[in-house]
Amino acid sequence: MATSLNPTLQPQRTIDELKELRALTGNADGAQRVAWTDTWAKARAWMRDKLDQLPVEVETDEAGNVWATLRGQSEKAMLIGGHLDSVPNGGWLDGCLNVVAGLEVLRRIASEGTPPVTVRLVDWADEEGARFGRSLFGSSAASGTMNPDDLRNLTDRDGVKLVDAVARFGVDMNCVKDAGRQLKNAVAYLELHIEQGPVLESMNLPLGVVLGTFGVERHAIRFVGQSAHAGSTPMNQRRDALGAASKLHLEIREIAKRNGGVCTVGRVETKPGIVTAVVGQCDITLDQRHLNADALATMLAEAKAASERFAAEENVSQEWTRLWQIHPILFHPELIEMADEAVRETCGQVHRLPSGPLHDAAEVARAGVPTIMLFVQSLRGLSHAKEEDTKEEHLAMSVEALDRLATRTMNWLAGKG
Numbered sequence: 001m002a003t004s005l006n007p008t009l010q011p012q013r014t015i016d017e018l019k020e021l022r023a024l025t026g027n028a029d030g031a032q033r034v035a036w037t038d039t040w041a042k043a044r045a046w047m048r049d050k051l052d053q054l055p056v057e058v059e060t061d062e063a064g065n066v067w068a069t070l071r072g073q074s075e076k077a078m079l080i081g082g083h084l085d086s087v088p089n090g091g092w093l094d095g096c097l098n099v100v101a102g103l104e105v106l107r108r109i110a111s112e113g114t115p116p117v118t119v120r121l122v123d124w125a126d127e128e129g130a131r132f133g134r135s136l137f138g139s140s141a142a143s144g145t146m147n148p149d150d151l152r153n154l155t156d157r158d159g160v161k162l163v164d165a166v167a168r169f170g171v172d173m174n175c176v177k178d179a180g181r182q183l184k185n186a187v188a189y190l191e192l193h194i195e196q197g198p199v200l201e202s203m204n205l206p207l208g209v210v211l212g213t214f215g216v217e218r219h220a221i222r223f224v225g226q227s228a229h230a231g232s233t234p235m236n237q238r239r240d241a242l243g244a245a246s247k248l249h250l251e252i253r254e255i256a257k258r259n260g261g262v263c264t265v266g267r268v269e270t271k272p273g274i275v276t277a278v279v280g281q282c283d284i285t286l287d288q289r290h291l292n293a294d295a296l297a298t299m300l301a302e303a304k305a306a307s308e309r310f311a312a313e314e315n316v317s318q319e320w321t322r323l324w325q326i327h328p329i330l331f332h333p334e335l336i337e338m339a340d341e342a343v344r345e346t347c348g349q350v351h352r353l354p355s356g357p358l359h360d361a362a363e364v365a366r367a368g369v370p371t372i373m374l375f376v377q378s379l380r381g382l383s384h385a386k387e388e389d390t391k392e393e394h395l396a397m398s399v400e401a402l403d404r405l406a407t408r409t410m411n412w413l414a415g416k417g
Helices: 011-025 038-051 096-111 137-143 162-167 176-183 241-259 293-314 333-347 360-366 392-415
Strands: 057-060 066-070 077-082 118-123 186-194 207-213 215-224 262-271 281-290 317-326 351-355 371-376
Touching: 011 038, 011 096, 011 392, 038 066, 038 096, 038 118, 066 096, 077 096, 077 360, 077 392, 096 118, 096 186, 096 392, 137 176, 137 360, 186 360, 186 392, 207 333, 207 360, 207 392, 215 241, 215 293, 241 262, 241 281, 241 293, 281 293, 293 317, 333 371, 333 392, 351 371, 360 371, 371 392
Parallel strands: 077 118, 077 186, 186 371, 207 351
Antiparallel strands: 057 066, 066 118, 207 371, 215 281, 215 317, 262 281
16 A cells, blocks of 8 residues: 555544444444434534534535535635435445545645635535435535425335425425535535445455446336236236236346346336236336446337337236436546546556446536546445445555545646636
């Protein structure tokens, strides 16, 4: 591991603080920092105590995002961001690594006096969407892509409305998009995250540079045949809705392989759903992702053609309903190069890869802010589980790389006048 260019940077402090946060807001089942809950509030209070020790201004915007601002010689702002919230029974690093590592970088920059540009650390509200099913809440409000009316009737498993849950934290759904004012002077956004996948570990590399986030096509597909008695209906006279769905499930895996993307059937529901009846209706969900928009469109077209073919073979009807769509988000080319250099200086080798999961960085990029992400290796590729882990030496490297990237980015921004 390379020696830090900045002796005031203490990566081990980040690791210690991550463990401190885990002890404060986790249990034997994992992290419990679900957004809009008391445990999440406890995590944010913990972070506020850390920020109060720095010469920064702290505010919470209309969407519940927390901003810590270190004023620089220029109003142009370099943002470092992430999220403290987790999924239920989540891992100790997902989300909070980027905020806690960003805190350490902010400390280092503050220790050296007034930076050439303003530096802002942001803790986005409800990145995970774990409680109400709406991910990227705070960042999409700031980017302007959120439609608040789409969220007003969302409820959690206990019947609590999202509008009421966020109101407890001072968030008014009529005003959330006013958070966009926070991006007025933003000229770069940096985010560090665990990979949440197996690629870097399989290559024996600690760090990677993220090219962008996958575009997503998500659909519900319904096959309708005819329910009939399992004992008296000959095989050649059945209209088995599950038969068509099963064929499509197998085919979408081949579609993904051919096109270099990923496709997943995540839910299957049959009716009448009893052991003695042929399936008359089968509902499935299809999630398709790719970094290339044309390839994503090809995967969707191939899946629809296959669906029609299998429906005909099984003598059933089929209907598609789009659940969600987002185009691929490509990160800033100059920041990619600077991130590449920062990682090489830190650990000698680098790999560039796309992100399958979405992140707040995608929303910031959609708002037109030059954006970049760094990945650090995830052991066994596990995330959103208590088994999530990363080697401590790799965590230290990730803090070092983020710090190097921040320095390069500030110099780049200052040089642009």
